[in-house]
């Protein structure tokens with residue numbers, strides 16, 4: 001339970017609650033959702049199984065796992081470099097993810113203090129507030145600092161007392177808030193249209209860019225490519241089943257993403273809301289709509305609390321990738337590792353916190369495409385999401401599929417699960433051929449500079 005909740009907590013984050021709804025809206029729902037679901041099954045789930053198996057088999061961090069399992073195999077030290085790439089990616093991603101996550105803290109205070117209501121009732125007021133907030137360096141640094149502080153605090157406390165306990169508390173709370181909100185929107189007139197938009201595919205609406213975006217997002221949303229699932233896998237018990245854990249995590253992550261869409265779209269459709277800039281709906285449109293409903297302050301307060309919890313359980317997993325490297329490879333104690341790596345990422349994050357003002361920052365956290373070099377924030381995200389995560393994921397798939405022998409991976413996947421029979425063959429086919437081909441397509445498309453609009 002602890003492992004599955006913590007890993008699901010890593011997967012469920014801003015990717016589900018902020019990004020997935022807006023890219024689904026941009027890609028006209030239905031067919032895009034179907035491709036996304038296929039990508040989770042064909043690429044996401046097999047690579048997640050690979051990451052967890054590498055972690056549990058080696059009982060090491062991302063660098064140590066490749067060093068140990070790759071020793072004496074073809075490619076040797078190249079594989080260790082993939083571990084270092086993962087740790088570097090974790091460092092970079094956390095530095096800006098924490099900035100965006102920090103915005104949710106500002107909105108929780110705004111909602112519960114009643115100030116959000118005032119802003120939401122005046123057209124345009126929220127946009128100017130949000131713009132001013134992004135451009136205020138002290139506010140950005142404060143929110144980033146608070147979020148990093150919470151993240152470091154949990155990792156400092158350790159795997160059992162910190163990470164698992166936080167996940168056991170946060171995940172059920174998140175579900176509860178989501179269920180309350182879903183129950184609420186089910187009574188709104190836009191609910192039926194929202195469900196139809198999501199589940200009635202019109203293939204004429206689907207573009208090649210949309211297919212690639214769905215594929216790339218499946219990666220980001222499942223926390224794959226930087227060794228986060230590998231690191232959590234290293235703490236997993238041998239008597240637990242990896243295949244069952246993978247299916248549960250993928251299901252929960254997808255369920256939350258779909259629920260987020262149902263909630264947001266029901267409200268948008270109920271009020272025929274004009275969504276001009278869909279990437280900002282989480283911070284500028286959603287509150288306006290919440291306040292059209294009775295109990296707006298309560299609903300929006302709960303909603304941003306949910307987003308903050310989801311983001312926290314993701315940032316914990318990213319810091320753990322970096323900290324566990326320092327613990328295992330540099331021989332540091334956990335407290336020293338959490339504080340030192342956390343402080344370094346916090347300081348590095350200033351560059352992002354100070355660069356978000358004046359740019360459309362919300363469109364920058366993007367696993368693939370929409371190349372942006374606007375500001376440090378945009379550049380870091382562009383590098384991490386478009387290059388490091390897909391490249392990391394590709395090599396993880398290649399390592400698990402081609403470097404580990406069938407017997408090595410089979411033994412680990414069957415440990416705690418029992419005989420896998422035909423499904424092992426299916427996994428091995430996906431990890432050797434389908435997943436590398438699909439991830440390779442993302443990388444090639446980025447090299448060719450494909451446009452995703």
Ligand code: PFF
Pocket residue numbers: 010011012013014015016220221222223224226227228229314315317318
């Ligand atoms: N999966 C997280 C989300 O959807 O917000 C983001 C993330 C976490 C990406 C951890 C990568 C990672 F290693």
